[in-house]
Amino acid sequence: MLTTVPRGTKDILPDTIHEWLYLENKIRTLCALYGFNEIRTPIFEHTELFMRGIGETTDVVEKEMYTFPDRGGRSITLRPENTASVVRAYLQNKLYANGSINKFFYIGSMFRYDKPQAGRYREFHQFGVEAIGEQSPLIDAEVISLGDALLKGLGLKDILLKINSVGCPKCRPVYREKLQAFFKDKFAELCKDCQSRYTRNPLRILDCKNPHCKELAEGAPEITDYLCDDCASHFSELQESLTNLGIDFVLDSHLVRGLDYYTKTAFEFKYLPLGAQSAILGGGRYDGLIEECGGDSTPAVGFATGLERVLLALETQKLLPVQNSACDVFIIALGKKAEQAAIKILQQLRSNNLSALMDYAGRSMKSQMKQANKNGAKYAVIIGDNELATANAIVRNMKDSEQMAVPFAALIDKIIFEVNKQ
Structure with missing residues (x-):
């Protein structure tokens, strides 16, 4: 259908774009305070990057990626x-060369073939941060505190932070064996996905959304009982x-x-009023990912949040700002000569940082006055044959309907004064 968007996508229309800009401005202001710099990456990458980076046993890689061959067969x-x-x-551009921590943030579209639902789309917008090059748990705490500051700064309540340690390659194999032993007698009852995960990555069984698998996982061994000294110390600090x-x-x-790339710290903020889809922001440490992608062993930690999910939470608590679509001046031009005078005034007003509009269809004064009201104009400037003959425009205060004649030569200064006075 040419008149409908693909399933799982949506248009962001002018009457809601102010909500997105409000959220994005909050994000950029907060990231500046924390010393995170914006980075923008391509919307598509070579498939191998995600297969190696995210992990082949994840639902994202196995079920949700939009993958296709390009004209070169790649x-x-x-x-x-x-x-x-x-x-x-980070690796391609040798951003590690400065020898210090690199702190990035991004805002952009992501794509997953998922079941569309409230706050979740197949094209969705994500904000995330990445701190690369520091192994101290203090940077984990800073990243978590940034997420906490964002959600609280937006006014959201009923937020729950959950944390865990998922260990490291040193201690995780022992835990894998314990998990496999726990699920061995339950294997036949696991869903097909979890039966596949049993051998490849049994930790993923704990993340299964199947209700029965969740029941089967009750009483499973806890990874925190099997952490090595380094992971235990990191988690404690x-x-x-x-x-x-x-x-x-x-x-x-x-x-x-x-x-699959997470090591040590894992965390998730939940917005409880959203129920089953309550996860609103999450992340963790991924000390092995840079090496997996071809770089040196480098510690890193980050998080991501879906903007649609955050906006849904803000809407639930009635925290979204009201759009201010008012313009400063609407010029009502009556006749062709008046229109030529009006477009010059329009340009001068905009050059002085005033929002200004006019009608281009030659409608009646009554119709144009309705347009001025519809656009929330603070002042209307009326120009017709009489005004051109006397070199005086009529300036009308749309709030109290008072109007005055103002010489063209003084018009811009007078309007600037009146608008700033309000």
Whole structure:
């Protein structure tokens, strides 16, 4: 159908764009305070980047990616997330050369073939941060505090932060064996996806959304009981730092997130009023991803949040701003000669940073006055044959209907004065 968007996508129309700009401005202001710099990566990448970076056993790679061959026969994928792309840009452009931590943020479209639902689309917009080059749990705490500051700064309430440690390649194999032993007698009852994960990555069973698999996972061994000394120390210091920052959290030993690259810290903010789809912001540490993508072993941590989900939460709590579509001046031109005078005044007003509109269809004064009201104009400037003959325009205050004759030579200064006075 030529008149409908593809399923799972939507138009962002002028009557809601102010909500997006409000949220994006909040994000950019906050990121500047935390020293995160914006990065923009291509919307599509070589498929191998996501297969290696995200993990072949993830739902994202197995079921959700938009992948296609280009005209050169190369396998291309619309980005389903942006961490792997940021890592690729970091390596390709040798951003590690400064020898210090690199802190990035991004805002952009991502694509996943998922079941459309409230706050979740096949094209969705994501804000995320990545801090690359520092292994201290203090940077984990800073990244989490940025997410906390964003959600609280927007006025959202009923937010719950869950944290966990998913270990590292040193201690995770022991936990894998414990999980496999736990699920061995339950294997036949697992869904087909989890039966496949049993061998390849049993931790992913804990992330399964199938209700029965969730029941089967109750009482599963907790990874925090099998952490190596380094992971245990890292997780303990993170908790201490969050407590010192006054950020409340709960421990969730089944929180593993949906991507394979996570190590040590995993966290998720939930907005409880959204129910089953309550996850609103999440992330963690991914110390092995840079090396997996061809770089040196480099620690890193980050998070991402879907803007549609955040906007839905803001709408639920009635926290979205009201659009201010008012213009400063509407020029009512009556006749061809008046129109030529009007377009010059229009340009002068805009050059002085005043929003100004006019009618181009030669409608009646009554119709143009209705247009001025519809556009929320503060002042109307009326120009007809009489005004041209006397070199005086009529300036009408749309709020109280008072009007005055103003010489053309003084018109711009007078309007600037009146608008600024309001």
